[in-house]
Amino acid sequence: MSKRLLGAGTLAALLVLFFAINILSNTALRGARIDLTQDKLYTLSEGARAIARGIDEPISLTFYFSRSLAVDRPDLRGRAARVQEALEGRSGFGSFIPSLSARRRSRPPRRASRASP
Amino acid sequence: MLRGLRAVFLRELTGYFITPVAYVFIVIFLVMAGVFTFQLGRWFQAEQADLRAFFDAHPWLYLFLIPALSMRLWAEERKSGTIELLLTLPVSRSAAVIGKFLAAWAFAVLALTLTFPVWITVNYLGNPDNGVILASYLGSALMAGGFLAVGSLMSAITNSQVIAFILSLVACFAFLLAGYSPVLEFFQGWAPQGIVDAIAGFSFLTHFQTISRGELAARDLVFFGSVIGVFLGATGVVIEMKKGQ
Numbered sequence: 001m002s003k004r005l006l007g008a009g010t011l012a013a014l015l016v017l018f019f020a021i022n023i024l025s026n027t028a029l030r031g032a033r034i035d036l037t038q039d040k041l042y043t044l045s046e047g048a049r050a051i052a053r054g055i056d057e058p059i060s061l062t063f064y065f066s067r068s069l070a071v072d073r074p075d076l077r078g079r080a081a082r083v084q085e086a087l088e089g090r091s092g093f094g095s096f097i098p099s100l101s102a103r104r105r106s107r108p109p110r111r112a113s114r115a116s117p
Numbered sequence: 118m119l120r121g122l123r124a125v126f127l128r129e130l131t132g133y134f135i136t137p138v139a140y141v142f143i144v145i146f147l148v149m150a151g152v153f154t155f156q157l158g159r160w161f162q163a164e165q166a167d168l169r170a171f172f173d174a175h176p177w178l179y180l181f182l183i184p185a186l187s188m189r190l191w192a193e194e195r196k197s198g199t200i201e202l203l204l205t206l207p208v209s210r211s212a213a214v215i216g217k218f219l220a221a222w223a224f225a226v227l228a229l230t231l232t233f234p235v236w237i238t239v240n241y242l243g244n245p246d247n248g249v250i251l252a253s254y255l256g257s258a259l260m261a262g263g264f265l266a267v268g269s270l271m272s273a274i275t276n277s278q279v280i281a282f283i284l285s286l287v288a289c290f291a292f293l294l295a296g297y298s299p300v301l302e303f304f305q306g307w308a309p310q311g312i313v314d315a316i317a318g319f320s321f322l323t324h325f326q327t328i329s330r331g332e333l334a335a336r337d338l339v340f341f342g343s344v345i346g347v348f349l350g351a352t353g354v355v356i357e358m359k360k361g362q
Contacts, residue, residue, distance in 0.1 A: 007358035011355075036332070042331070
């Protein structure tokens with residue numbers, strides 16, 4: 001009987017561990033990614049960087065995303081999250097925008113980020 | 118701790134090729150991959166130099182073929198009684214669990230690499246992004262590993278291979294579509310929103326699609342790694358619990 005109890009406990013612990021690892025890695029490993037595309041599709045080119053550096057007036061980027069419409073589209077939700085991370089400069093790809101006011105994520109139905117380089 | 122890992126791995130891997138399992142699996146996998154790509158995926162008609170149609174079929178191919186591969190991992194041993202022999206051999210239990218899984222995984226990856234003519238074809242006909250193709254192969258291999266680990270647990274739970282197959286199929290289907298409404302609606306009624314969001318993040322499909330776009334993110338690797346680790350761990354626990362019953 002105690003063997004069963006121990007086993008059940010271990011299984012429950014594994015389940016908790018599984019959730020913990022993934023929730024943690026979702027936030028902790030945000031920016032850790034490699035762009036494997038040959039044309040570097042997900043990386044800003046030198047030219048784009050240079051242009052962004054050369055602009056001396058504030059750039060305002062507004063990102064609209066409806067959480068309620070994408071409720072059963074995890075692919076869209078994932079993409080929106082990545083766009084948002086890029087805008088907030090946490091993606092590792094688009095960190096050319098120095099300071100963005102990162103608002104809380106859970107504000108439906110739209111969110112906006114402002115940049116002032 | 119992992120004494121005998123190599124022996125279990127080699128024994129299992131050769132086991133596939135001694136029986137017709139390997140040949141039937143590989144042939145069916147390749148034929149079905151071709152059917153999905155060229156007939157259903159309309160790869161030639163699309164006239165695009167990528168392997169999207171090919172890789173988009175993989176989750177659904179694996180859904181049926183991987184449980185067929187994993188169902189025998191433990192259920193067969195238990196049915197034929199050889200599990201007693203295996204567990205009394207000087208092989209640690211983790212080595213047996215990991216060795217069997219690695220052999221099945223190596224076999225699945227072998228079947229996957231045998232699809233290389235598609236890669237040659239697309240490079241002959243056009244000028245595809247080979248970085249994306251490499252990433253897709255990697256993602257596909259990882260997804261196969263995830264499915265196999267789930268199947269390994271289901272095979273350890275039951276003595277019957279048929280039940281193991283059906284349980285793995287359902288579990289893999291749930292993992293594939295976590296985040297889509299059939300699975301989410303099941304949890305939405307009673308689970309807190311945080312849990313529902315976490316489950317939505319467990320979809321094999323979205324993680325695979327992210328990787329196969331050519332974007333290799335650490336969290337996708339961690340996800341598949343944790344699926345494999347946790348399900349193999351659970352397999353070991355279940356085998357220990359069922360010992361002597």
